[in-house]
Amino acid sequence: MSEKKIIKTTCKSCHGGCGVLVTVENGTIIHIEGNPDTPTLGTMCSKGLSSIQHINHPDRLKYPLKRTGKRGEGKWQRISWDEALDTIESKMKESIEKYGPSSIAVSQGTGRGYNRYTHRLARSIGTANIITPGYICHSPRLGMYGLVTGYGRLYCDYHGWGGEFPKTQISWAKQLEISSADSEMAVWFLNSLKHVKNLIVIDPRETALSSRATLWLQIRPGTDAALALGMINIIINEGLWDKEFVDNWTYGFDKLKERVQEYTPEKVAEITWLKKEDIIKAARLFAEDTPGCIQVGSSLERQANCGQTVRSIICLLGVTGNIERPGSMMSWIVPDSGLLEEFFQELPLTDEMRKGIVGSETYRMGAARTAHSDSVVKQLVNGDSVVKVWFSVGGQQILHLANTQEVLQAIHNVDFLVHADQFMGPMAEHADILLPAAHWLEMDDIYNMHPRFMIEAINKTVDPPGEAWPDNKIFNEVGRRMAPDLWFENVEKMLDYTVRKANITWKDFSKMGVLAKIGKDQIYYKYKTDYWKKGGGFPAPTGKFEFFSTVLEDMGYDALPYFQEPGESPVSTPELAKEYPLVLSTGYRQPFYFLSQYRNIPWLRSFQKDPVVQIHPDTAKEYGIEDGDWAWIESPRGRIKQKARLFPGIHPKVIMATANCFNPEEPGPLHGLLTSNPNVLTSNDHCDPMFGSPDLTALLCKVYKVE
Ligand SMILES: Nc1nc2c(c(=O)[nH]1)N[C@H]1C(S)=C(S)[C@@H](COP(=O)(O)OP(=O)(O)OC[C@H]3O[C@@H](n4cnc5c(=O)[nH]c(N)nc54)[C@H](O)[C@@H]3O)O[C@H]1N2
Ligand SMILES: Nc1nc2c(c(=O)[nH]1)N[C@H]1C(S)=C(S)[C@@H](COP(=O)(O)OP(=O)(O)OC[C@H]3O[C@@H](n4cnc5c(=O)[nH]c(N)nc54)[C@H](O)[C@@H]3O)O[C@H]1N2
Ligand code: SF4
Ligand SMILES: [Mo]
Numbered sequence: 001m002s003e004k005k006i007i008k009t010t011c012k013s014c015h016g017g018c019g020v021l022v023t024v025e026n027g028t029i030i031h032i033e034g035n036p037d038t039p040t041l042g043t044m045c046s047k048g049l050s051s052i053q054h055i056n057h058p059d060r061l062k063y064p065l066k067r068t069g070k071r072g073e074g075k076w077q078r079i080s081w082d083e084a085l086d087t088i089e090s091k092m093k094e095s096i097e098k099y100g101p102s103s104i105a106v107s108q109g110t111g112r113g114y115n116r117y118t119h120r121l122a123r124s125i126g127t128a129n130i131i132t133p134g135y136i137c138h139s140p141r142l143g144m145y146g147l148v149t150g151y152g153r154l155y156c157d158y159h160g161w162g163g164e165f166p167k168t169q170i171s172w173a174k175q176l177e178i179s180s181a182d183s184e185m186a187v188w189f190l191n192s193l194k195h196v197k198n199l200i201v202i203d204p205r206e207t208a209l210s211s212r213a214t215l216w217l218q219i220r221p222g223t224d225a226a227l228a229l230g231m232i233n234i235i236i237n238e239g240l241w242d243k244e245f246v247d248n249w250t251y252g253f254d255k256l257k258e259r260v261q262e263y264t265p266e267k268v269a270e271i272t273w274l275k276k277e278d279i280i281k282a283a284r285l286f287a288e289d290t291p292g293c294i295q296v297g298s299s300l301e302r303q304a305n306c307g308q309t310v311r312s313i314i315c316l317l318g319v320t321g322n323i324e325r326p327g328s329m330m331s332w333i334v335p336d337s338g339l340l341e342e343f344f345q346e347l348p349l350t351d352e353m354r355k356g357i358v359g360s361e362t363y364r365m366g367a368a369r370t371a372h373s374d375s376v377v378k379q380l381v382n383g384d385s386v387v388k389v390w391f392s393v394g395g396q397q398i399l400h401l402a403n404t405q406e407v408l409q410a411i412h413n414v415d416f417l418v419h420a421d422q423f424m425g426p427m428a429e430h431a432d433i434l435l436p437a438a439h440w441l442e443m444d445d446i447y448n449m450h451p452r453f454m455i456e457a458i459n460k461t462v463d464p465p466g467e468a469w470p471d472n473k474i475f476n477e478v479g480r481r482m483a484p485d486l487w488f489e490n491v492e493k494m495l496d497y498t499v500r501k502a503n504i505t506w507k508d509f510s511k512m513g514v515l516a517k518i519g520k521d522q523i524y525y526k527y528k529t530d531y532w533k534k535g536g537g538f539p540a541p542t543g544k545f546e547f548f549s550t551v552l553e554d555m556g557y558d559a560l561p562y563f564q565e566p567g568e569s570p571v572s573t574p575e576l577a578k579e580y581p582l583v584l585s586t587g588y589r590q591p592f593y594f595l596s597q598y599r600n601i602p603w604l605r606s607f608q609k610d611p612v613v614q615i616h617p618d619t620a621k622e623y624g625i626e627d628g629d630w631a632w633i634e635s636p637r638g639r640i641k642q643k644a645r646l647f648p649g650i651h652p653k654v655i656m657a658t659a660n661c662f663n664p665e666e667p668g669p670l671h672g673l674l675t676s677n678p679n680v681l682t683s684n685d686h687c688d689p690m691f692g693s694p695d696l697t698a699l700l701c702k703v704y705k706v707e
Pocket of ligand 1: 108109111133136302393396397399421437439440471586587594595596597678682696
């Protein structure tokens, strides 16, 4: 008799966390579909739906491996988990003995639901050298929200829970409908468009959203701070600001008013390549048709002026009073379990750990709690590296950091590199010990990527292949060896601990599926209550929303927002622009890929075989390129080739390359990395003074046909 059952779980093939129903027959998954009884309302995308091809892929890593040849030579020997863990333990302990705990780095890629484990492992070992892409993705926003308001998170309220939907929504460098990124959920956003009066899209490219927008501002990449400051200028000078909010709840408005005077509509139009009339229209719509919210995309954080850009946008929210009002920007009340981040935050970040953080002296906002990746790279290349042992789970730093050639050299200089992954790839190829990781269909875990008003259960549906382990088990077992008192007897005990504050066990939560604060559980206008401060106010040092940041002033940074040209641009480096006349942007998200992942999944690959560069037809004609031609894209750092897609929706002076690329089918160790990955072109020389983010999306390049 065949046995068939339906298991409820959560997809983490991207950040979205869609609720899923999985049909398992005799131990094999035969069907996957969205679960309508979850906050994602039954929606799923091609990535999640292709998971059966993913888990059964013949190239899955199945056993722990140890390198036998030279680094990257592709010679491996199968070993047991015991041997792998013994080796990791002894290498880590040896390094701590010789160089101190800061010599251990723990790294991850984008959030894949295990951030809390990465951080807890590092802190339990005594190091804060955590290598994460946070500083180019989401953390600048959180850091700046934290500075201005005193709490770290502000998200768009398009749920209607407070009785109002946003009347004006700005999609600023974001493709939420594809990305479901950064605590915003595509399905709720798309549903809210029924209620929106003005949709404003700010993007150098036409997108699915811009084609239905009230106003599309086709901005020059890297000039968004100027636009935000220009909009504030108009709002203040036309008397359109929210007087009740500004007078009672903010600090430094007069100083901001003075600062934005230099950002006149004329000047901003010149900087941004926008029409003055459109800038004025955007400012008026956003100030007059309230409430409104702004989705901030991570393209703005992959730039060397990201800190001030994000800050300028938050000030725009402040002058329009779009804070904590239904239909504006909200900080969410978290579920009864507390934030999952408490799992690592409960281990203190000691002064000694802080002192050991690579890059912390220079990038004081970005490298206050984690390492600055580009500084780690530079140190490794220069031979004066603090980091000696690198424990990497997911994440392909070789691909995702700026200046691929230099990162590659750095990786070769690491004393001992461990990597956990599901497949071979450029990072895995360079490991000393390679650990096989399970897929979300093969594990029990708790997910919080991202809406901070809920957590979700990931329930195991089938066994992983060979001896692959879930990441949480890998972290726990390494943790138990390095700091036995701070880790758990087994994964179930660890998950029990994670939800203990809700007075439930993992088994209870596994059945519940979701723990959330939705609808009436949320509190609006918290600053008008005792929530943060007795008598009302914000938890920032002045008790107010700080246009003028007292914390930045104390740190010696400019306390008011300003615009700075990208390090390489037609304006900042006009001589270079003669040879490289086009602005290079990288990184718009592909619906069927997640960063470098899934090019080996046949169904997903069938949608778009090769990495594509979008070029305006006039520009392409000028350089003799036709639709479908392979084109070289060259910057002062090197050149790569991608397939040209002629696209009238992109600004003629801008090209957009697909980021995070390699071809799994090409030979290792690099799998075509040096001819496909746009970070061959990007620079780690100019970095944001606060966060250390390099220019990954606003640089100079030229294009020509591959002969
Ligand atoms: N030029 C340019 N560079 C960029 C960007 C850009 O837009 N342009 N984007 C930047 C941003 S925002 C980010 S977040 C980074 C992202 O960069 P990464 O997160 O490093 O992205 P990937 O290259 O997909 O590497 C992820 C690896 O993790 C593995 N993996 C997936 N799931 C799991 C799992 O559950 N467990 C384990 N152990 N492994 C898993 C995958 O197989 C893959 O090898 O790239 C950054 N770099
Ligand atoms: N399907 C899928 N989903 C993903 C990912 C994926 O690879 N695939 N990656 C995940 C990750 S790690 C992240 S960080 C998020 C990112 O997702 P989002 O934050 O939504 O942003 P992106 O899609 O990277 O880029 C959004 C837009 O920014 C525009 N843009 C580029 N430069 C500029 C600029 O200087 N100014 C302005 N105003 N616009 C600019 C691009 O043209 C693009 O349309 O997506 C996540 N979700
Ligand atoms: S949107 Fe993300 S979470 Fe949802 S099904 Fe697609 S990959 Fe999975
Ligand atoms: Mo990201």
